[in-house]
Amino acid sequence: MAKTTTQYVCTECGWNGPKWYGRCPECGQWGTVEEFHEARPAAKSRTAAPGRTSRTQAQAVVGEGTVKPISEVGTESVARIPTGFGEFDRVLGGGIVPGSVVLVAGEPGIGKSTLLLETAGNVARTNPDGTVLYLSGEESQAQVRMRASRIDAVQDNLLLASTTDLATVLGLIAQEHPRLAIVDSAQTIVSQDVDGISGGSTQVREVASALIDTAKTLDIPIVLVGHVTKDGSIAGPRTLEHLVDVVCQFEGDTQTALRMLHAVKNRFGPTDEVGCFDMSGEGIEEVADPSGLFLSASQETVDGTCVTFTLDGHRSLPIELQALVTKSVLPTPRRAVNGVDGNRLAMLTAVLYRHGKVNLLANDVYVSTIAGASAKEPACDLAIVAALASAATGTPIARSTCAIGEISLTGQVRPVPQLTHRLNEAARLGFTRAVVPATRSGKRRGGSAPKGIELVEVTSLRDALDALGLTKRR
Known part of the structure; x- marks a missing residue:
């Protein structure tokens, strides 16, 4: 040792x-x-001391190098490997780059192993002449085979191995030379050359370094599964994220079937893309158009609801806010939220009372989103206030109307970034009216408003409530 x-x-x-x-x-x-x-390093692997290296050895070392002028380096594009999921490919920047190392992290039971096993089956199906190697350190071959049968990922050229020894993992990758190798997970693999327990800083760093060296040397893409700690950060030393080429976070609420894949780091593409997936009993299914997931299926107009549009990377997603206001029987009125920041709701309730003349301070207030969506972006403020005012006054907001804007403590409606991008998605989904912040210059950044949608520009909360028709019954 x-x-x-x-x-x-x-x-x-x-x-x-x-x-x-x-x-x-x-x-x-x-x-x-x-x-x-x-x-x-062992003594025999160390290089000779300076001044004692022979000229022949020096010439051999220089001959093995690949140093060349930057002007002579080719710029031909590398053929990426498609994963079989359009959403996964977009997050990666177009597919998996040969020789790269991708780290996919997420909470237990979120679906990391299912996503990667189905990806392995897709790659094996589209590359019948090559092999895909799936190395599991957490499950036996029989357990992996059962899941593969359930998600229809059984392929003759998909090879399975169950081991926790790093030398065995590296030997299998070098022997099979697969089209894609998946290691599940990095925290379960142990190197016999260093001390430390499985999953510790020493072992994780040694395992990651060895796998990265193998991927670069053999030009084989390797996907690592990473665990996360109780606060949501990736387990192991921070250098693990610096060493790999791509870091993806697989997130979602275990109570719902919606899963989101974010690229935290990507050397081969953007880091502001997001992929949407649906978890079912048959495996992971991509959701190319997630707009319908966050909107209520009912077309009936009811009070206490308002639709807004939020940004997740380059994708604009509609979110329906639902509010319920009831008379409180408690000394301290209750504030319950789901998908909304509780502190933000308390602030907006005070602003609504001070500048909108809608008193909810003595009422129980409940605010929620559809399908576990997150409405914590400041651009959702106007829709939250509109839903609260609609529930308090009993006045419904038309289903074809949306509200986008940030509200300040002074009751002003402030502009939000990439408003035109949000409005384009609203027009595509059939919205015909949008209450938005007024621009200072009168010209909208990013172009004019999309066709088929009427813009109602407001500067204050009171103007927004008037535009939404929420002041008639007050």
Whole structure:
């Protein structure tokens, strides 16, 4: 076994030093400094001392190098490997790049293994002449086979292996030379060359470094599954995210079937794209147009609802806000939210009372979104206030009307970024009227309003309530 030297590494920021601290000297986090044993190379693998290297050896080393002028480096594009999911390909920037290392992290039971196993089946199906290697350190081959049968991912050229030994993993990848290799997960693989428990900083760093070196040397793309901690961050040292090429977060509410895939880091594409998936008993299904997931199926006009449009990367998504206002029998009225920031709701309730003359301070207020959508963007303020005023006055808002805008503490309706992009999606879904913030210059950034939709520009909360018809019954 190779000799090791002991260091202490912060799992949050990557700081390292020879002494343990309860609080990281770099980032100030408590309890993040862990012991790290760095393996030293064997004596026979070390290079000769300077001045003792022969000219023949030096010429051999230079001959093996690939140094060339940048003007002579080719710019031909690399053929990406499609995953079989258009949503996954868009998040990755067009597919998996050969020789890259992709880290997919998410909470337990969110569907990481199911997504990647179905991806392995898709790649194996579209590449019958090659193989796809699925290495599981958490489940046996029989367990993986059962899931593959359920999601229709059984292919003759999809190879399964169940092991936790790093040397075995590297040997299988080098032996099979697959079209794609998936390791599930990085925290379960153990190297016998270094000390440390499975999933610790020492083991995770050693495993990641070895897999990255193999991917670059053999030009084989490797997808790693990563665990997350209780606060949602990726488990293991922070350097794991710096080493890999792509970091994706697979998120979603376990109570709903909607799943979102975000690219936190991407060396080969944008990091503001999001992929939508639907979790079902037959596996993962992509949702190319998620607009219908966040809107109520009923076309009946009822009070207490308002639709807005939020941005998730380059994609504009409609969100329906629902509000319920009841008379409180408690000394302190209740404020319950789902998909909305509770502190933001308290602020908007006070602004609605002060500048909109709608008193909800003594009422129980409940605000929720459809299908677990998140309406925490400031651009959703106007729709939240409109839903509250609609529920309080008993005045419904037309189903063809949407509201987009941020509300300040002074009762002003402030502009939001990429408004034209939101309005284009609203027009595509059939909305004919939109209450939006007024621009200072009178010209809208990003172009004119889309055809088929009427814009009602407002500058204050009172003007917005009047435009939505929520002041008639007050």
